[in-house]
Every structure is written in structure tokens, then in C-alpha cells.
Amino acid sequence: MIGLIPVENSEPLGAVRSLLRQLLESGLVEALFVPLEMESGAITPALVTDPDHLARANPLAPAMPINSARAVSALTGKHSPARLGVVLRPCELRALVELVKLQQASLEEVTLISLDCPGTYEWAEYKTLQQANGTNLTGYLTKGEAYNGHGLRQACQMCSQPVPAGADIHLQFFGADLVTGIPVELDAGLAELLEIAVNTDAAGADRQAVLDPLLAQRAQTHQHDLKAMGEHIASNGGLPGVFETCIRCYNCMTVCPICYCKNCLFSTAAFNHAPEHYLNAARRKGAMRMPGDILLFHLTRMNHMGLSCVSCGMCTSACPADIPVGLVFSLVGEQVQAAFDYQPGKDVHEPLPLVTFETNEWVEIGEVR
Amino acid sequence: MSDQNGFEPRIVAYLCNWCTYTGADLAGTSRLQYPPNIRIIRTMCSGAVDPVYVLKPLLDGVDGIIIGGCHPGDCHYQTGNYKTRRRFVALQEILKASGFEDERIWLRWISASEGQKFADTINEFVTSLKELGPNPMRQALAV
Numbered sequence: 001m002i003g004l005i006p007v008e009n010s011e012p013l014g015a016v017r018s019l020l021r022q023l024l025e026s027g028l029v030e031a032l033f034v035p036l037e038m039e040s041g042a043i044t045p046a047l048v049t050d051p052d053h054l055a056r057a058n059p060l061a062p063a064m065p066i067n068s069a070r071a072v073s074a075l076t077g078k079h080s081p082a083r084l085g086v087v088l089r090p091c092e093l094r095a096l097v098e099l100v101k102l103q104q105a106s107l108e109e110v111t112l113i114s115l116d117c118p119g120t121y122e123w124a125e126y127k128t129l130q131q132a133n134g135t136n137l138t139g140y141l142t143k144g145e146a147y148n149g150h151g152l153r154q155a156c157q158m159c160s161q162p163v164p165a166g167a168d169i170h171l172q173f174f175g176a177d178l179v180t181g182i183p184v185e186l187d188a189g190l191a192e193l194l195e196i197a198v199n200t201d202a203a204g205a206d207r208q209a210v211l212d213p214l215l216a217q218r219a220q221t222h223q224h225d226l227k228a229m230g231e232h233i234a235s236n237g238g239l240p241g242v243f244e245t246c247i248r249c250y251n252c253m254t255v256c257p258i259c260y261c262k263n264c265l266f267s268t269a270a271f272n273h274a275p276e277h278y279l280n281a282a283r284r285k286g287a288m289r290m291p292g293d294i295l296l297f298h299l300t301r302m303n304h305m306g307l308s309c310v311s312c313g314m315c316t317s318a319c320p321a322d323i324p325v326g327l328v329f330s331l332v333g334e335q336v337q338a339a340f341d342y343q344p345g346k347d348v349h350e351p352l353p354l355v356t357f358e359t360n361e362w363v364e365i366g367e368v369r
Numbered sequence: 370m371s372d373q374n375g376f377e378p379r380i381v382a383y384l385c386n387w388c389t390y391t392g393a394d395l396a397g398t399s400r401l402q403y404p405p406n407i408r409i410i411r412t413m414c415s416g417a418v419d420p421v422y423v424l425k426p427l428l429d430g431v432d433g434i435i436i437g438g439c440h441p442g443d444c445h446y447q448t449g450n451y452k453t454r455r456r457f458v459a460l461q462e463i464l465k466a467s468g469f470e471d472e473r474i475w476l477r478w479i480s481a482s483e484g485q486k487f488a489d490t491i492n493e494f495v496t497s498l499k500e501l502g503p504n505p506m507r508q509a510l511a512v
Contacts, residue, residue: 238468357451
């Protein structure tokens, strides 16, 4: 059902903080995972048990330091130790669904709070935005307008799913008139506990009118950027060309919400090659780049998480070598997802493609062509 | 190894212990001829072939990789080869999307009684790889 959270003094953030406070104080949740705005202006996700700390909660700031699905995995494990509320952006929610399927997180006793997400900025960009005047939070939240005219992270610019699916509490900012309140979609039981009345008129009148052009614009960017990357791969010596500047720092793996292995193959002794290994390779090829095993690393990672890639773009944001890692992974991920007709993060009950099978599929494979 | 054209493809073959490896054995004991371009690695199941076992030789410059398993429905472990098939589809899609030649990687179902099919398959693979030429990864610097 749809209700309305009252907004006072045109301060949507205050209304969101009150809602979070209510969740925690009413005991609906025992702890709340939400981004906090620190003294320095940093946006830092934290698990909050003292409602007073919610005075600095800021899930509306257009910054995304981590994909929080990873944190929720750490907070819940196989069984959540308490009733948790977690505030996630749509891509974080999708990643969490994948982690649940990978048995790395649990949704039991977890209340999922999400919001229409207009997109986020690279950290450095966000910092300059904070210092600048005239930031337009309302236009950003309700219409997806650029926050102070700056460009979003590339993954956000091409994001086709800015609206969360499967949240228990969904703050519907797109098309909302924030003067009266924030439209919120939640189930009736939860609404009653939070004393939110049904209000069928609450849904932003312009929601569709905002969403349609926004999605169309994103789809266009999506298509354009992926096509450009496809052409780049085709014309620049394939994938090796794209990763020429890779320093194998593993940042992309560290920030990836899907890459969960406790012991990555690439940190094992299997890749502690003897010095002769490099010399032999150099003799064979004429020259051998260092560090080595770059493509093996990226292709193996694609194999491990490509089907579950939610295109959050954290890998690109974390890359010190300016490689559009996320774009490559989105391009490849979407192709392999299409082959299995699989949409990561869509349905927690749908099995992962590689843990299931049908006996009568791809029957032509393995036979003489 | 070199013929008149100078190019003899090097092939890594991962063969399932219960079917294709035994099929290769049968090809041998039946004195069937097939080119000596393959290096066979026996695995307990085609489903035990991790994609990284395919990627590593491919990026090191091996010209072809073939995975041999039991026919669907005949897996010694009931369902291993059905999982191989899905994994193979995923790997092929990833390689295609990232600009690699997916023709260098074959999956074939060859049973323990199909010695002839094994010899024919290797002949066919070698011929097709000779047409394709050497794996460019062998000389690629930035791998």
C-alpha cells in the first residue's frame, strides 16, 4: 500500500530520519544499517543501535562509498543475530539478493528499506559538490536532475534499474511533491506499526512522467556506452588492450559486492610463480608484461561473478588505473545473463543459473556440428 | 611438430575418466589413427573442469582446448555433465563478449565405446584449428 511520510519545512532528510528513528525506537528493528554523515562531511555506512546517532543518518546524499550488500553479508551471515533494518540503494539491494542466493547473507529478520535512486557521484566529485553552493537536493531526488549540474558516476548514468524491487519500505521520490510528504510503499502490517495511513493519492502524480524520460535517457546511455566498449574491445587488440594499464591491485575484487571468496585463487600459492616462469614466458613471447596473469584474473572473475553482476560500477570507481572495469563487466555480464535469461537481483527464489540445469537444454552442444 | 605449413596446433584435452578417456583408450587399442597434437589430462568428470583450467592454457597460447564427457544422461555422477554444459555456455559467452575466439574451445560427448568418434573428433579439431591459425595470445604481450 501507499502512504505518505509528512515532511516539515521542506526538509525531506528530516522526514527520513524521523522514519528511521521510529523504526528503531518502536523496536521494529533492533539495529539499523544506514549511511551516516560524519563531521568532515564523509558519508560512512554504519550499524546504529542508539537512535541519537540517526540525527546524522543521510541515505539521501548522492554518494556511495561501498556497495553495502557486502556489509549486510557481514552483518547477517547465515542467520541475522537480531532484527535488522538496512537502508540500501537499488543496486545494493540487487547485490544483496545475489549474495543471499550465494548463501553469503540472510534476509530473515531483515527489513529492507530502499529508495528511488537518481544516482551517485564519485567521492572526489561529491566532496567538491558539498563545498559548492546551490546544490539542488529536491530536483535531484524527485526529478533525477543533476545535483549542482555535475555528472553522475558512469554506472549510474547508464543504470536501467533506479527503482528498487522487493524492498519492504520503498521511498518513492520520483515525481513526488516533497512539500506535502514523501510517498512510501510498504505492506499494510508494517504501515500500521509505523502509523502510516493509506493514502492512494500519495503516489507522486508525476511519477511516471519523471520515470519514463529518465529511463529512456538511461537506456540510451546504456546502449551507447556498451556499444562503444564493444567496439573498443574489437578494435584495440581485444580484452588485453583494455587492461593494459591494470596493476592487479585487486581493488575491483575487493569492492565487488558479489566477489565473496574468503580465499581468492589469485592470492594463493598457485600464482607465486618461480622466476623461471616469467623468463620462459618472455622467451616464448619475446616480452612478458609485469605484473602477469592480468587477463586470467579478470576473465576468472567474470566467470565467477558475471552472471550475478548488478552493474553497480564500484569496480570502476575503485580502479586506480582508470580502466572502465565496470563497463567491461556490464557488457560481458549482460551477454552471459541473456544466454540464461537471468536477471541478477530480481528474484531471491530463482536459482543461480550455474547451480541448476535442465536435461533438455542446449542439446546441440557437445555434438558434431 | 611441424608440417609443410609449419603450424601444428597444440591442444589440451580434459577427458572424463568414465567415458571419453576410456574412449581414447579404445581408439588406441583399436589402432585408430589420429594426430598427436593433443595432450590429455584425465579428470574424474567433465564437471570437474574448472573454467580457469580452460582460461589458463588459452591465455598462455595453447591453440585449442577440448573437454570430453559422457553423453547427457550417462554421467557416472548422475548430473556432472549437465553442469559442465551450463558452465561451458557461460564461458563461451564470456569469451565471445570479450573478443576471444570461442572456436578454440570444444565440448564433446564421447562414450567409452566410441573410439572411432574420439579419433574423428580429434582429426576434425586439428583440421579446424589449422584453418583458424595459431592462437594470437601466444604472442600477445599484455596478457
